[in-house]
Amino acid sequence: MIKTYPHELIGKRVEVVDATNSSLLGVQGMVTDETKSSLVIKTNKGLITVLKSAIRGLKLESGETITLPNKRAEERIKGK
Numbered sequence: 001m002i003k004t005y006p007h008e009l010i011g012k013r014v015e016v017v018d019a020t021n022s023s024l025l026g027v028q029g030m031v032t033d034e035t036k037s038s039l040v041i042k043t044n045k046g047l048i049t050v051l052k053s054a055i056r057g058l059k060l061e062s063g064e065t066i067t068l069p070n071k072r073a074e075e076r077i078k079g080k
Contacts, residue, residue: 008073009034014041016050017065018057024050036072 015028027050029043039050052068059065 009039009068010073013061014039015059016055016057017059019054020056021054024054034073036075037070039068 009031010033011030013028013030016024016026019025027041027043027048029041029048031039032042032047033040037052039052039055041048041050052070056067057065058068
């Protein structure tokens with residue numbers, strides 16, 4: 001089940017498992033920054049900036065699959 005993630009993502013290992021842009025599928029690494037509309041992921045090939053609107057499913061290290069709204073992390077965490 002895909003749900004909205006209410007916690008901080010910076011420092012978490014993630015993998016893109018569903019995206020509107022097929023070239024993003026399988027991108028994995030550690031989230032180093034998050035803005036209202038993007039994530040910066042540190043991969044083996046370097047830093048990659050991914051638009052949240054292009055990600056439909058993001059798998060966490062725990063195995064949980066989530067989706068992200070276009071909100072800043074602090075807005076998402078506070079439930080705004």
